[in-house]
Amino acid sequence: MKKLLTVLLGLMMILSLSACKKQEEPQVDPEPAPTDDVVVMNYGEYAAAELGSKVVIEAYVQAAQSYWNGAKLYLQDKDGAYFVYCDGKGEDINLSEEDYGKLVPSVDYSAGWTGLCDGTKVRVEGVKSEWSGEVEIAEATVTILEGEKWVAEAEDVTALLGSDELADHMNKKVKFSGLTVAASKDAEGNDVAFLYNWDGSGAEGSNNDLYFNVTNGEAPFTFVVESYLCYEGSEVYEAVKALNVGDTVDLEGFLYWYNGANPHITSVTVR
């Protein structure tokens, strides 16, 4: 009797442990590899495609904003640049978080994080869209491709500031040389070199965007450190915080657009 009871209790323990075991995830078929019958556009064909049309491109990931239910990617190939957008509110995820982790140096979004990448090649299938002037690929599916990586050299577009031609370089990695930091007005009307958020409504320690004005001797232009691309504590973020009105600077970043040129700056050097 005692033996029977012991055996039964032992059996029960084993069963209870197995009942507590995490349920196996259902087997999911791996993402189908891109098939060769897809017609991939070159940059010229993409640029000529109508807004709202489906597009397929292949390019190299230059940078990525921190993952937010999908990815926002800065892509470029030898002919032009692209921005891939996922609205991050439950829409179809354009790239899994796991694959996203293969594109960026780290997914530890602590202070100082930047999304500058080493140029992994991806294929993007999506819809060419425009939002406040920014031409982007929305509703995209991003597939990582094997092969060599490529990082673009920043193209100097200083001479194009203020011209319509600048838009031809939208989303590219660009640089601006010899610009002068111009004053922004804070909430009290003081002249300052930068603002947390466009109107100064942010604060230190909140990872807000940094806005600052620069001039080439004519009208001032507003540049931004996009805080989901270069977090507070990163080299560029801290460099902008240290700027003074009148400083001469060389800048590097991605030529984002929001109702006009709105470069996302990733590097600042004070001369």
Place this chain on the structure above:
Amino acid sequence: MKKKLYCIISLILICISLCGCHGSKESSSFVLPESFDETKQYEITFWAKNDTNINQVNVYKKAIKDFEEIYPNITVSLKLYTDYSRIYNDVITNISTNTTPNVCITYPDHIATYMTGNDTVVCLDELLTDEDYGLGGSQVRFDSPEKDEVVDEFLNECIIKGKYYALPFMRSTEALYINKTYVDKLGYEIPDVVTWEWIFEVSEAATEKDPDGNYVVNGQKIMIPFIYKSTDNMMISMLKQLNAPYSEEDGTVLIFNDTTKEILYDIAKHTAKGAFSTFKISSYPANFLNAGQCIFAIDSTAGATWMGSKAPLLDIPKDQIVDFETIVRPIPQYDISDIKMISQGPSLCIFNKTDPQEVLASWLFAQYLLTNDVQIAYGMTEGYIPVTQKAHESAEYQNYLNREGEDDNIYYNIKIEASRLLLENTEHTFVTPVFNGSASLRDAAGSLIENTCKSVNRKETIDDAYFDALFEKLTSLYHLDQISAQRTKKDLGPLPPTSVALLGSLGAAWLLIGAYTIISYRKDKGIK
């Protein structure tokens, strides 16, 4: 003796085995201390949302400074956000590491998700009414409103599962901002309450172009007559106005119905004619309105300072602004005799901590945000309204309202008209049921409209099959089927074989233990 020992060991083993199946250890519920310990220093964190509006940030900063002067042993650290979703995401991340803020601005929909953690969010039932530290309590060191001075409708929005888990902080609704100059030009008169039929009719009239491809009404190449900022609100409001199902209090998802289809067919029709678009597709309604490229912009009353050619806040170059007259109306209605508009706006929730004194310090700060000083100051930054009658009835707030139009800043007429819209229609506001998953359902409501508009723009076929597929896709994408599964047990299916075997062996073991005990007892007593 040996037998008794076996029995005790068996019982302990059973208990351990059952405990092993339980989830993580529950944290303890908050128990209100008898008094606030003012000899100890407390540092609390406040995660606040502003509408990218420096005036709102300044109100927060002043509130913290004033509060710290009243309670020198409490320090409040402010973290600023401009997006509810980011706060939500950060809170979720920090729940797992027990690093939630003490107080944060949020939506009740989000709180329902925070509450899936054990005692993560402090229930406010006791705190609200405590004689000493409750609203208007005797030991509270500032002029706090009484519970019955908080607008009933707004306080009731903070009830989740029958208990208060939030305090309303500010309230807004949606407003229809109209370029009256263009409506006049099109030959229409604007009624006090517009209907959906009317707004789409005028919007279609505005799509007429001249031989050069310019829109007749504005002479420009761009005209999107009607832009809706929040399409989740649009769908929810339309369903509410038609008394059509959306969801039930217990989380039953009802949105995928024939009325929803009819609404989407109508929206598709007007989108195809170029009369309608959305924020996600086209960008901010205010930018198009102010550039003379939109006639009807629906956005929050909390966005009123961006609306109109004299708006104090602008997001487009001044040389793109067109001069026109702006007027404010309630959102379009199906039945103008039964107006329905959504109630929205930030609420405050308090997170539980191991030290109840720290929670009490958080509560005092949250309560301070309901004082007239804070409520009126914040209400003046946008088309928000304070959440207390105490503030509404104050001379200071009435003076603010009466000075409408004195300037294009503090007294900007569009902002104050937007505030009046909600003040005069509070009884016509509604909210949707809150449950774990209600935020996803809200997203799905918006996606129905966004997807339909995008498909129209891509000239896809819009028919019953399209909507059936869309309903199925969104159900899966937003895991709405899982909400239903959580709600009802009958869908769980049969017990897994291991569970059946476990329960069976438990029963058998108890039977045998019982039998063994009886037999032993009878043997000991010599009973046959």
